[in-house]
Amino acid sequence: MAFSFSTFFNKPQKSVLGVDIGTSSIKVVQLRRDRGKVILETYGAIALGPYADIEIGRATALPAEKIAEALKDVIREANVTTTDAAISIPYSSSLISILRLPSAVEKQLAQVVPIEARKYIPVPINEVLLDWFVVGGGGKGAEPSDKIEVLLVAIHNDTITKFRTISSEAALVTGFFEIEVFSAVRAALEHGIAPVAVVDMGAATTKFYVVERGLIHESHIINHGSQDLTLAASRALNISIAEAEERKRKFGLTGGGASTDPGGWEELQKSLELSLSPLLSDISRTVTAYEARANQSLNALVLTGGGATLKGMQAFAQGKIQTEIRLADPFSKTETPAFLEEILKEAGPEFSVAVGLALRRLQEIG
Ligand SMILES: Nc1ncnc2c1ncn2[C@@H]1O[C@H](COP(=O)(O)OP(=O)(O)OP(=O)(O)O)[C@@H](O)[C@H]1O
Numbered sequence: 001m002a003f004s005f006s007t008f009f010n011k012p013q014k015s016v017l018g019v020d021i022g023t024s025s026i027k028v029v030q031l032r033r034d035r036g037k038v039i040l041e042t043y044g045a046i047a048l049g050p051y052a053d054i055e056i057g058r059a060t061a062l063p064a065e066k067i068a069e070a071l072k073d074v075i076r077e078a079n080v081t082t083t084d085a086a087i088s089i090p091y092s093s094s095l096i097s098i099l100r101l102p103s104a105v106e107k108q109l110a111q112v113v114p115i116e117a118r119k120y121i122p123v124p125i126n127e128v129l130l131d132w133f134v135v136g137g138g139g140k141g142a143e144p145s146d147k148i149e150v151l152l153v154a155i156h157n158d159t160i161t162k163f164r165t166i167s168s169e170a171a172l173v174t175g176f177f178e179i180e181v182f183s184a185v186r187a188a189l190e191h192g193i194a195p196v197a198v199v200d201m202g203a204a205t206t207k208f209y210v211v212e213r214g215l216i217h218e219s220h221i222i223n224h225g226s227q228d229l230t231l232a233a234s235r236a237l238n239i240s241i242a243e244a245e246e247r248k249r250k251f252g253l254t255g256g257g258a259s260t261d262p263g264g265w266e267e268l269q270k271s272l273e274l275s276l277s278p279l280l281s282d283i284s285r286t287v288t289a290y291e292a293r294a295n296q297s298l299n300a301l302v303l304t305g306g307g308a309t310l311k312g313m314q315a316f317a318q319g320k321i322q323t324e325i326r327l328a329d330p331f332s333k334t335e336t337p338a339f340l341e342e343i344l345k346e347a348g349p350e351f352s353v354a355v356g357l358a359l360r361r362l363q364e365i366g
């Protein structure tokens with residue numbers, strides 16, 4: 001019997017797929033571990049608009065079958081070679097709250113949390129899947145306390161059923177479903193203890209998560225998203241929504257390096273800035289409210305989601321918001337070909353959730 005050290009140590013690892021089903025598009029990222037390194041094998045995105053007979057970049061509400069169809073298409077287009085997947089559940093389909101409980105019950109959370117949860121969850125408890133994490137208080141915080149903070153997460157059974165259907169129709173074997181909050185934070189943040197916020201700029205909404213010592217402390221949803229920019233630009237420039245979306249992506253706030261002014265990007269820029277303002281004010285207000293409540297300031301805002309890839313976003317946001325603004329760079333947690341580095345840095349924010357899912361799945365099978 002031959003025993004080879006090289007096959008023992010370099011055992012080829014299985015590839016895994018992170019699947020982020022957003023309202024406007026599906027993102028997939030395939031990773032593999034090789035000698036302790038995480039290799040990016042492939043990635044791709046597909047707009048859901050066309051499956052709902054609306055424009056690219058807009059939010060949709062599609063049934064499982066249509067989503068599965070799009071998922072199969074992007075799996076094919078991106079040359080995905082694995083069926084071992086992890087799928088995100090939208091934040092909007094979940095309920096997340098913080099319970100403050102006496103420290104004494106820390107050992108009995110399995111009994112106590114479902115009872116306490118009834119106060120927060122508007123549907124019968126047996127209709128939801130419950131999960132929880134101790135995130136503060138007791139011995140965890142800076143000051144000892146007789147209360148613990150428990151992050152409570154609930155997902156309706158119907159939602160789980162829908163995502164199981166999508167998974168099986170797309171012929172995936174899904175290791176876990178995870179609320180996108182956790183995936184985004186895993187991919188967008190470096191280890192650190194200072195409180196920061198991850199701001200996920202999606203199509204119809206923007207999600208705001210406060211993270212401290214790696215744990216999520218608060219989450220909010222802001223009802224402004226990147227599609228608002230397109231719709232406003234379409235009205236202001238009197239062009240179709242599809243055309244406005246295309247110009248938004250191409251020129252952004254900076255003209256995208258154009259030396260001339262093809263089709264009036266300055267007008268586009270004005271319109272984009274105008275419609276970004278209410279979103280940035282909302283973010284700013286959310287920061288201020290958190291800082292007043294928690295009596296501590298946020299170290300940085302890490303922007304993620306497709307909306308964060310708008311050209312010039314970081315500089316423009318920094319001009320409006322005091323807190324340091326960074327862009328998420330999830331692919332930096334993976335090994336990528338050098339010639340792709342620039343592209344992956346720019347596209348990165350859009351893929352945070354998918355990267356975060358795949359990273360956790362790799363760890364699980366590791
Ligand atoms: N290069 C780009 N420049 C500007 N905006 C962009 C760019 N690429 C995508 N977007 C915008 O990002 C938005 C989609 O972002 P993302 O894919 O994160 O949303 P989603 O995950 O589908 O939505 P949600 O998370 O709210 O469900 C769209 O409105 C789109 O117009």
Ligand SMILES: [Mg+2]
Pocket residue numbers: 021022023202305353
């Ligand atoms: Mg999203």
